[in-house]
Amino acid sequence: MADTTYTIDNLCYLMERLRRAETGCPWDLKQTFKTLAPYTLEEAYEVIDAIENENYGQLKEESGDLLFQVIFYAQLGKEQNLFDFEEIVSLLVKKLISRHPHVFPEGTLTSERRPGRAQLNEQSIKDNWESIKQSERKEKGQASILDDIPLGLPALTRATKLQKRAARHGFDWPDMQGVLDKVHEETHELNEAITEGEVDAIEEELGDVLFTVVNLCRHLKVDAETALRSSSAKFERRINHIEERLHHQGKKMVDIPTEQLDEFWTEAKFSTMSKHP
Template structure:
C-alpha cells in the first residue's frame, strides 16, 4: 500500500497500461476519440451538478473523472501521433500567457515568477475587453473572420444560442434593453399560436425554436446562464412532482389513478408548501 499521493505521472502511466494491447483493459482498448465524447459531456455536467449542490467531497471525485477524460484523449493522441499530454499542457500555458498580458507582460511564465509584473493598473472590464480582443486575433489567425466564427457546434443548444447572441451583440446587433426582448418573446408566442391553430407542425416547430432563442436572449440580458436556469427549473419540477406522487402514495394511489384536476390541486398544495 502506497502512503504518498499518486501524481499526474502515475495517472498517465495507468492510462497507458489500460490501453496496452498486452494485458490492458478490453473496454478501454476499444475506445476512440468519438466514442468517449458522450462520457466527457456527462462528466462535465456531473461536475456542474456537484458545484451547484456545494457537494465538495463529491466534486473532488467528479473533477478526477473529468481529468481522466483529458488523460484518455492525450493517450489516444499519443498513439495516433497527433499530440501527447505534455503538448496539451504546453499549448494551454502558452495560450494563457498570451491572454494575460496584464499579468505576464513579457509573455514568459518564469519572468512573472521572478517578480516581473505589469505596473499598469487594469480593472476587470479592461481584462474582459483585452481577453476578447486577443481571442478575436487568434480566430483571425485561424482564418475565422466572421463575428460568429469559432462558436463550437457541439455545445448544448441553449449555451450555443447565448454565445451566438453575445458575439452578435459585440458588433451592435442587439436589443438596447430587455424590454425589446420581452416584446419579441410575446411576438414569438403569438406566431407559435398561429402555427398551432393552422395545424402546421413544421411551422410550429420553427416558431418554438424562435421562442426558445428569444428566451435565451432574455436570460443573457438578465445576466443569467440559461443552462443553469433550466437545470434549476428541472430540479424544482422534479421535487414538486415527487411531492405530488408521495401524497398519492400515502392515499394508496398512483398518479395514473388521479384526474388532472386532482393532480393540479396537489401540485398547488406542494407549491404553496414551498412558499412559491
C-alpha cells in the first residue's frame, strides 16, 4: 500500500474522532486545558532537544507532536464554544501582519514593500516590534511593561525577558562593567549570608547572584538558558566518561577517593574537549 499524505484538515478530523463521546479514546476524552499543559511543555523541550542534537528527523517528528498539542487545544476550545483552529490561525496571521509593517506596509497579507526602498535595520525592527506589542498590552488592559511575561517560563529565560523588557524602557546598566561590579557585590553579600548561617538569606542572595549573572549574559549577548544547557551537557559527557572508565574496572564513583575522581575528571575534561571543541 502506498504511503498516504495527510493534511492539516485530516489532523483536525482525527482530533475530533479522538474526542467523540461514544467511539473516541478514553485518555483523550479525559483531558482538559490544564491536564494538557505539562505535556505541551514536555513536547516543546523535546523539540529543543532535537535541535540541539541536530537530529532533524527527530525534529520533524517532535514538531508534529507539538503541533498536535495546538490541535488538541483547538478541539477543546471548539467543544466549549471558546474558539476553533481556524480562529487560532486567523488571529495569528493578523497579529503577525500587524507586527511586520516593514513586510506588509498596508496591513494586508498581499501588500508588499516597494522594491528599492531602504531596508530597516534589525534594531529599528525590534524597536518597532516592541512598540506594537506595548500597544497590544494596553488594549488588553495590562498596565505594567512586565505584565505579559509568563510565570511558567524557565527561571533563566524569564529573568532574561524581565531584564530585556526593563532595559527597553530605560532601566539598565550603561555598560558591562556595572554588571560585573554588581556580580561581585552580590557574591560578597552571599558570602556574608553563608557566614551568618541564615538559610532564608542564603537562598535570597543566591537568587540575586543568579539574576545578576543572567544580566551579565544579556550584556554579553549570550543566552543564559542555552549557555547553562551547554554546560550541563558538557558535565554529563564528562561524568559519562568517568563512569565508562570505572565500569571497565568494575567500580563505581562512590567507591573511588576524591583525589582519584579529580584525576579522572581532568582526564575526562581533555578527552571530551577533543570530541567536542
